[in-house]
Amino acid sequence: MSSWLDYTINGLIVGNVYALVAVGLALIFGVSRLINFAQGSIYLVGAYIGWVAVVQLHTPLPVTIIVVAVASALVGLIIERFGLRPLQNSVRIAPLLATIGISFVLDQLVMLTVSPNPRALPSQLPDIRFQIGGGTIGPLDLLIAGVGLASALLLFVFLRYSKLGWAVRATAQDRDAAMQMGVDVNRVNQAVFGIAAALGGVSGLLVGMYYNQIDTAMSLQATLKGVVAEVVGGAGNVPGAVIGSLLLGLVESYGVAVFGTSYRNLFAFLLLVVVLVLRPNGLFASARQAPPEPLTGTFIAPSRPVRIPRWALLVAAGLFAVLPFFPVSFYVLQTLINAWLLGMLALSLTLVAGTIGQVSLGHAALLAIGAYTSALLSLTFSAPVGLAIIGGGLMSAALGTALISPSFRLRGHYVSIATLAIGEIVSLVILNWESVTRGPIGISGIPPLSLFGYELISPISIYWFSFIVMVVLALLQGRLLGSHLGRSFRAIRDDDVAARAYGLSLNRYKSLAFIFGGFAAGVSGGIAAHLYSYINHETFNTQQSILALTVVILGGLGNVVGAILGAVALVGLPEVFRIAAEYRILIYGIVLLLLVRFRPQGLLGTI
């Protein structure tokens, strides 16, 4: 079949494009064991610097590439020096979060400077097409392949034969030993970030030219695909990243061939999950490689939590409970309703991420499962709304735990990557499973909240309802943490080897945590569905997951009161900053960075 040849070639062409980002990610991971979520933002910056060079300054292609490489490398050096180096001795989750914050700041700065309108980035290569099979390739395809291969080769030579390369590899193997042998670790890190950023920037330029289009939304997609390719190939393995990218391209292309275009990303993320479950170190990791994460739990900051006296909590809860009696506007109440709903999600995530140490980046999927279940129960089976919401919670608990259970054997970063992928998969299944979820049309006409036949329509009654549900969930969770179960959870987080040695079954406890957490998140999603009356696959997106994680970190991982405090702060602050509409995400990113830098254990501390 000639079509299969075409699908293969197309898959390789796209994989080629992914490889440029993946190589940079692999390099950084190889040295600093960090998944750099800001790589996509450097790619974006590179594309726009290229646009300025090509369209405004009319530079020829070689000059453009050099300009972009140098400027992007500078950005990389700045990120390394001011964003990540101060976190060297911090816990391992800190730099990961810092890169997320940096990507917010960079994306937003680009958007503020150049406006969010897409722009054309004309290719500077002659427009010749070569016929291969049923399709054609152009000189830009060859250039991208050339840059990808050449950079992989150069890196290989650099790492194997140059002195700095040896230092890089030594640092990757054992940072402390390398330092003792006199390796200037900071210089190594600098070199690596500079090279990776230059690669990232050039890839943004080339991909922009390839599509003749750049816009400020391209960064997240690039990061996602790059991370998938890198992890598939074996994190930290540069040739592995190239092969992983090609494989990703092929899987997507064959997925389109067999099932159709709308399934494309589903295959990308399924590939990732399958690889993570079967070969957590990636397809091409050597057996001799050190385990990707330390055995004992230094992933999360240990700290002494702030003790809040019980009477203060009671007073605060009392104040919020009687708030509607005071002349506050419905707008304030609605904002607080949002905070309570986010609070329930944060309770769920703080248990899963904080107490048992499974940092989830796909938590919005639990909201979506709860929301769809509750909406469909009440619409299709005319279930009373109260019961439907509980049904949503139960479904989230069951389905969420079942989906995540294959990745229970993963640690640290890999859990985050796997949950990120599962979150995307859930959203894509909702989009494609039309007979049940009504696909992109979404579900409209969801009945409003009601309890025992009374409709809760006024913001005041919704406020009380969501507040009470959240408080009940919080009390339950507090009780849970105080019991032996809570102690077992924390034991697993802090040292899973020791916990296992004491006879704790890791999978069982992780399941328990996800069941409880899934229920809280599902209830939150269910309430939201009835509040909004309309949901579709975009209502609960990745940004929600990242917001929830920020809330949890702000409050202090595992900290119940902290989760609620964080939710109020992160729902409230953007509303306060409404005047500075365009700058809100920027401020949000900066707050995240400062928090990670100066108080990684969160406002109230890890419990």
Next chain:
Amino acid sequence: MSNIDRRTLVKASLSAMMAGAAFSRAAFAQSSEPILLGVSGPLTGPNAQYGTQWKQGFDLALDEIQAAGGINGRKLAYQFEDSQSDPRQSVAIAQKFVSDPRIVMELGDFSSPASMAASPIYQRGGLVQFGFTNSHPDFTKGGDFMWSTSVSQADEQPLLAAYAVKRLGLKKLAVLHLNTDWGRTSRDHFVKAAKEYGAEVAVTEGYIAEERDFRSTLVRVRDASPDGLILISYYSDGALIARQARQVGLKQTICAASSVYSPKFLELGGEAVEDVHLGTRYFPEDPRPEVQKFIAGFKKKYNGQEPDAFNAYSYDAMNMAAAVVRIGGTDRRAIRDAFAKVKDVSSVIFGQATFDVESRRVKGAMNAELVVRKGQFALWDGKPT
């Protein structure tokens, strides 16, 4: 909740306070303060570009309204709240607008999840939600305070199908559509109409908005051997598909929905969009005076920039809002009723816009059949390409 009594008490005291505030303000406002419209839309986040385009259209319309003496001597103004097209924020904004007595009606939001999540609040609060880009078939079913001038896809797609099948003579079609509520609804209407006109739809492919690479999709399209490609796309993805179709050697006629009508489509698509056919609601050489006024005014205000479809939607929406407020005054219920009364408002998209009271939408969008010739949109001269 058993405390119904308390709730009504609170409500009563709140509304008393609000009424008091409104009264003192009304007494003061009669002369100098502008009539305020609330706008809920994306200024940041992934849809930020559309919020920016809205503003351009609004500002141009407001300049003209103010120059013509405003609304019975008072100025018209809007307060734009950034929702990032996120339902969580649009519901908070909805409460904000509903409880702000200065706001007389609301415009937006952009995406269906954000708009329709806020609808119950506007409906219960008795504030008109005027969604001018909300093509979701269920949007105006949210209640009698939901009105929309978004071109109904049940109207637009048969026009496109007629262009492709009857005029261009295409018999076997491949439909590529954005897999969103808009794209899906449009596709269904298009496919239905195209079949009625006697064409065969060989393949339909939905893609997500972030998609960039369409090569494998285009292999599927090629294998279905259609004689025409139909793009139900926005301008950026439409340009990407057209480019890649030409690169992989597909030479079929391409026919696109009006949402690609933007100078950006030409810029991003380059030579690949040459000879692309599209149906639009207006075009630059359109002799209608409202179109000429809009295009000339827009170019003058924004340094020669060509307006696109979203600019036209928001420009029309602001003019419609002004017409409604002229009839309904500043009372929110009277404004809702005014939507049913307003007649033949001059409009770029509709020519003369009058609401169908039953569906709360406007029917009968204008139609022009364009083709890209020498890098410009031109009226199709009937010659095959």
